[in-house]
Amino acid sequence: MVAGGRRSLSRRALLVGAGAAALVAAGTVPWPAGATGAPDPAALRARIRASAAQPYTGFAEASGRLGLPDLPQLGQAIALFTGTTRIRVFHAGPQRWRVDELTAAGERDIYHLDGVESSWDFGSQRLTRIVGTTSVRLPRAADLLPPDLARRILAAAPDDPVEALPDRRVAGRAAAGIRVTPADPDTTVAHVDVWADATSGLPLRVEITGRADPGRPVLTSELTSVDLTAPADDVLVPTVPPGATAAEVPAADLAGALRVLGPSAPPGELAGRGRLPRFPDLPGIGVYGTGLGGFVLVPVTGRIAAQAVDGAAAAGGVPVTVPTGRAVAVSTPLLSVVIRAGGRRGALLVGTVSPAVLARAVTELAGAAR
Amino acid sequence: MITTELVLMLRRRRVWLCWALLCLLPTVVAVLLATTRLAPPPGRGGAFLSAVLSDGQLFPAAALALVLPVFLPITVAIVSGDAIAGEASAGTLRYLLVRPVGRLRLLLAKLVSVAAFTLLAVVLVTVTSYVVGVLAFGFGPDAELGGSGITSLSGATLTPLQLAGRTAGTVGYLALCMLTLGAVGIFFSTLTDSPLAAALGVLAVVVTSAALQPLDAAEAVRTFLPTQHWLAWIDLFRDPPLLDAVRTGVEVQLGWILVAFGAAWANFTTKDVTS
Amino acid sequence: MSESVITTSGLTKRFGRVVAVDHVDLDVPTGVRFGLLGPNGSGKTTLVRMLLGLVHATSGSATVLGEPVPRRAAAVLPQVGALVEGPAAWGHLSGRANLRLLDAAGPGGRRRDRRRRVDEALDRVGLAGIDRRPVKAYSLGMRQRLGIAAALLRAPRLLLLDEPTNGLDPRGIHEMRDLLVALNATGTTVVLSSHLLTEVEALCTRVGIMDAGRLVLADDLASLRAPTGRIRVRTPAPDAALALLDGRVEVRDHDLLTVRGDDPAELNALLVGAGVPVTAIDRERRSLEDVVLDVTGSGNDRFEGQARR
Numbered sequence: 001m002v003a004g005g006r007r008s009l010s011r012r013a014l015l016v017g018a019g020a021a022a023l024v025a026a027g028t029v030p031w032p033a034g035a036t037g038a039p040d041p042a043a044l045r046a047r048i049r050a051s052a053a054q055p056y057t058g059f060a061e062a063s064g065r066l067g068l069p070d071l072p073q074l075g076q077a078i079a080l081f082t083g084t085t086r087i088r089v090f091h092a093g094p095q096r097w098r099v100d101e102l103t104a105a106g107e108r109d110i111y112h113l114d115g116v117e118s119s120w121d122f123g124s125q126r127l128t129r130i131v132g133t134t135s136v137r138l139p140r141a142a143d144l145l146p147p148d149l150a151r152r153i154l155a156a157a158p159d160d161p162v163e164a165l166p167d168r169r170v171a172g173r174a175a176a177g178i179r180v181t182p183a184d185p186d187t188t189v190a191h192v193d194v195w196a197d198a199t200s201g202l203p204l205r206v207e208i209t210g211r212a213d214p215g216r217p218v219l220t221s222e223l224t225s226v227d228l229t230a231p232a233d234d235v236l237v238p239t240v241p242p243g244a245t246a247a248e249v250p251a252a253d254l255a256g257a258l259r260v261l262g263p264s265a266p267p268g269e270l271a272g273r274g275r276l277p278r279f280p281d282l283p284g285i286g287v288y289g290t291g292l293g294g295f296v297l298v299p300v301t302g303r304i305a306a307q308a309v310d311g312a313a314a315a316g317g318v319p320v321t322v323p324t325g326r327a328v329a330v331s332t333p334l335l336s337v338v339i340r341a342g343g344r345r346g347a348l349l350v351g352t353v354s355p356a357v358l359a360r361a362v363t364e365l366a367g368a369a370r
Numbered sequence: 371m372i373t374t375e376l377v378l379m380l381r382r383r384r385v386w387l388c389w390a391l392l393c394l395l396p397t398v399v400a401v402l403l404a405t406t407r408l409a410p411p412p413g414r415g416g417a418f419l420s421a422v423l424s425d426g427q428l429f430p431a432a433a434l435a436l437v438l439p440v441f442l443p444i445t446v447a448i449v450s451g452d453a454i455a456g457e458a459s460a461g462t463l464r465y466l467l468v469r470p471v472g473r474l475r476l477l478l479a480k481l482v483s484v485a486a487f488t489l490l491a492v493v494l495v496t497v498t499s500y501v502v503g504v505l506a507f508g509f510g511p512d513a514e515l516g517g518s519g520i521t522s523l524s525g526a527t528l529t530p531l532q533l534a535g536r537t538a539g540t541v542g543y544l545a546l547c548m549l550t551l552g553a554v555g556i557f558f559s560t561l562t563d564s565p566l567a568a569a570l571g572v573l574a575v576v577v578t579s580a581a582l583q584p585l586d587a588a589e590a591v592r593t594f595l596p597t598q599h600w601l602a603w604i605d606l607f608r609d610p611p612l613l614d615a616v617r618t619g620v621e622v623q624l625g626w627i628l629v630a631f632g633a634a635w636a637n638f639t640t641k642d643v644t645s
Numbered sequence: 646m647s648e649s650v651i652t653t654s655g656l657t658k659r660f661g662r663v664v665a666v667d668h669v670d671l672d673v674p675t676g677v678r679f680g681l682l683g684p685n686g687s688g689k690t691t692l693v694r695m696l697l698g699l700v701h702a703t704s705g706s707a708t709v710l711g712e713p714v715p716r717r718a719a720a721v722l723p724q725v726g727a728l729v730e731g732p733a734a735w736g737h738l739s740g741r742a743n744l745r746l747l748d749a750a751g752p753g754g755r756r757r758d759r760r761r762r763v764d765e766a767l768d769r770v771g772l773a774g775i776d777r778r779p780v781k782a783y784s785l786g787m788r789q790r791l792g793i794a795a796a797l798l799r800a801p802r803l804l805l806l807d808e809p810t811n812g813l814d815p816r817g818i819h820e821m822r823d824l825l826v827a828l829n830a831t832g833t834t835v836v837l838s839s840h841l842l843t844e845v846e847a848l849c850t851r852v853g854i855m856d857a858g859r860l861v862l863a864d865d866l867a868s869l870r871a872p873t874g875r876i877r878v879r880t881p882a883p884d885a886a887l888a889l890l891d892g893r894v895e896v897r898d899h900d901l902l903t904v905r906g907d908d909p910a911e912l913n914a915l916l917v918g919a920g921v922p923v924t925a926i927d928r929e930r931r932s933l934e935d936v937v938l939d940v941t942g943s944g945n946d947r948f949e950g951q952a953r954r
Contacts, residue, residue, distance in 0.1 A: 023628070104601055239527070241525050373749060461731065464730075465729075468729070642700040643700065644691075
């Protein structure tokens with residue numbers, strides 16, 4: 001052992017450094033995807049759209065960076081698009097599933113059993129059974145699951161062009177990818193990428209990229225682990241634990257609430273886009289545009305509209321000049337929002353189109369209201 | 371050598387003081403909660419703290435969540451920072467080495483004793499907080515019906531056996547997380563002759579990791595941060611238990627232990643002992 | 646087994662730019678009591694640490710008990726007892742507990758003999774009656790004794806002691822010296838380092854002198870202190886003696902004369918025969934101090950000469 005001190009020290013240090021690098025690499029470098037034998041993009045799209053019956057259990061993480069302003073009473077829904085959501089899913093079929101939104105100190109679960117929905121909230125120790133159905137509701141964690149998100153998007157854009165993406169490994173499975181690029185020049189969506197299990201067509205990962213920042217997706221959702229077998233029956237049935245309360249609430253009566261507002265019928269066309277025949281039971285609500293460039297018109301009370309206009313203006317919204325009343329536009333990387341206040345009624349326009357389109361629509365609305 | 375190390379650790383007053391302090395914090399919280407009955411609102415405050423009032427058997431989980439962010443890391447930093455540096459500054463290191471105790475063997479013995487310390491610390495907190503919790507809050511609403519299960523985060527009731535199993539899993543997982551800090555502490559302890567400097571180094575790692583965690587810019591390294599997975603044990607209290615995050619956490623912690631211990635070995639085996 | 650318990654060749658240790666030990670070629674024969682002398686900072690402790698495998702040499706090699714260190718340190722060290730730079734112990738434990746743990750920490754020895762080994766070691770250093778007080782309550786002398794007991798624990802073939810009498814009172818120093826001589830008589834080679842001349846002079850049979858990292862001299866004490874060829878005479882009549890020995894007297898210091906010559910008996914007869922009274926007469930020997938001053942002086946010169954090179 002002569003004159004070896006320094007040299008062997010650096011040799012050992014090198015060994016440890018190499019080991020550390022190997023461990024980090026094992027944790028970051030993706031596994032080779034493996035051959036998927038994927039069908040052509042159009043066939044894969046069809047397979048994905050038909051995958052709703054595929055049972056699976058798994059764990060997903062969705063993270064969005066939409067940068068939506070805080071709106072009153074919408075905190076939970078907005079958090080879905082501005083942060084990371086951990087979701088666990090037990091899916092036996094379209095009418096038998098359970099989705100848990102996991103938080104650091106509890107969870108919010110939704111059980112869907114043959115048309116009956118129940119929700120469990122650990123924080124308030126309450127199991128709520130929701131009676132009746134509603135055609136419109138706020139976004140919830142279940143909507144962010146890659147299968148639901150992908151099928152919803154592909155259903156909305158059945159005719160937009162698709163191309164194949166390189167295979168990648170998702171949740172330990174070889175997944176085939178397709179990219180949908182909306183043809184609509186005014187949409188905020190640059191493209192939507194979906195990777196799905198090639199044989200079952202179950203979407204495993206969804207990335208939505210906005211035109212504002214084509215380099216990085218604004219919304220990513222991925223099943224980090226998945227098992228394509230049906231969940232056990234007992235996990236799908238909610239139980240009321242001792243000490244917790246059980247309640248029944250009717251589904252939100254949006255139609256009634258809207259009727260109280262007495263909104264005028266939405267115009268047949270706004271900003272050059274025709275109204276789709278959806279939600280005929282909800283007066284005043286209009287869905288415009290096809291594909292991934294569309295928007296929704298929601299009537300609100302004048303008071304709420306005024307509050308929202310003030311709030312949005314304070315949060316950096318851009319004023320829009322309208323013939324009557326006031327309006328503010330808020331744009332995020334994916335969603336654009338325009339709120340108009342003035343008189344007894346206001347209007348909220350939300351959509352994946354550029355703010356200019358919404359501004360045109362609100363101007364037309366204000367003109368019609370005069 | 372391992373026996374020697376364990377005897378040395380168990381006969382240090384500092385070690386017992388650390389354990390006593392760790393058990394004291396949850397006890398104080400339990401007493402305050404029991405006297406005021408003011409639980410933090412759901413979703414706020416420490417995990418499980420709002421549910422404790424209705425069932426004292428959940429208190430061990432709440433107590434672990436209480437001591438995890440600050441108290442446990444501090445005690446582990448103190449004990450592991452002392453590992454080599456303490457022997458060096460007391461002068462006993464040179465006598466152990468000429469006894470002779472192989473240097474790798476000495477490091478391994480230190481790692482085992484730090485592991486024993488962390489495991490005992492977590493076990494002691496669990497046991498005392500279970501006793502304190504049951505004394506302060508009772509067995510929960512269905513105790514008179516003969517059932518004494520507790521509610522999991524998912525709403526399903528856990529049998530006492532399930533509860534014991536999941537608590538054991540939590541204890542093991544947290545001890546492993548803390549052993550990561552212990553291994554880092556042993557590495558720092560080979561770099562300096564000052565136990566305090568080594569302990570502060572460990573705390574610096576914890577603070578840096580906790581500061582990077584919420585940063586979007588640190589997204590690429592987030593998985594590798596030692597503190598990132600500390601709360602994964604909460605998933606064990608869901609039903610059915612969710613193991614994904616715990617598994618990732620165990621892998622990352624084992625990686626850290628391996629690298630930190632390897633670095634300690636690389637540095638210590640060729641180091642000139644001049645203390 | 647080789648003749649020497651310790652041999653080093655060209656052993657060098659640099660700490661950064663400081664050369665702590667500089668090309669030391671040391672040889673300690675079996676069975677001697679070797680004293681390593683040198684001022685503080687001369688490299689004694691670093692040399693001892695290298696022999697024990699605590700510090701790794703920059704260049705050169707060392708063997709202890711016939712085996713190279715630090716490569717075969719694990720085989721060598723069980724037969725070596727050491728005290729390095731003062732004793733050290735776990736302060737919160739008693740002396741007995743310290744020795745028991747130290748004994749348990751390393752290889753060799755049966756567990757059931759542990760109590761006996763510890764008691765014997767404590768007994769040898771005069772600590773047989775220690776109580777359960779923790780070591781941090783011990784006096785400096787007690788700690789020193791405990792440190793030596795720890796070195797003796799394994800009945801070593803070689804004792805490497807760095808400043809072993811530090812903190813001991815005169816009685817303790819005397820006891821320690823007797824102990825080391827007794828151990829040496831039963832075959833243990835003793836190597837001690839010290840900056841105290843008297844200690845080394847009183848105990849050792851062979852001396853090495855270190856200065857600024859170099860071993861400047863290593864020789865048997867007996868040959869270092871060989872007669873110088875002069876005789877020292879003390880007489881109440883120095884003038885008469887001076888007159889009688891004219892030319893042979895080299896130094897006169899009051900009533901003490903230094904005279905050239907090898908045979909004190911002959912000189913005594915000469916002086917007494919001439920009626921000069923003699924109160925004391927003896928061969929002059931160099932003191933260790935003279936030797937040290939002599940060699941460390943020239944050592945400094947050589948060091949400078951080398952630095953310029």
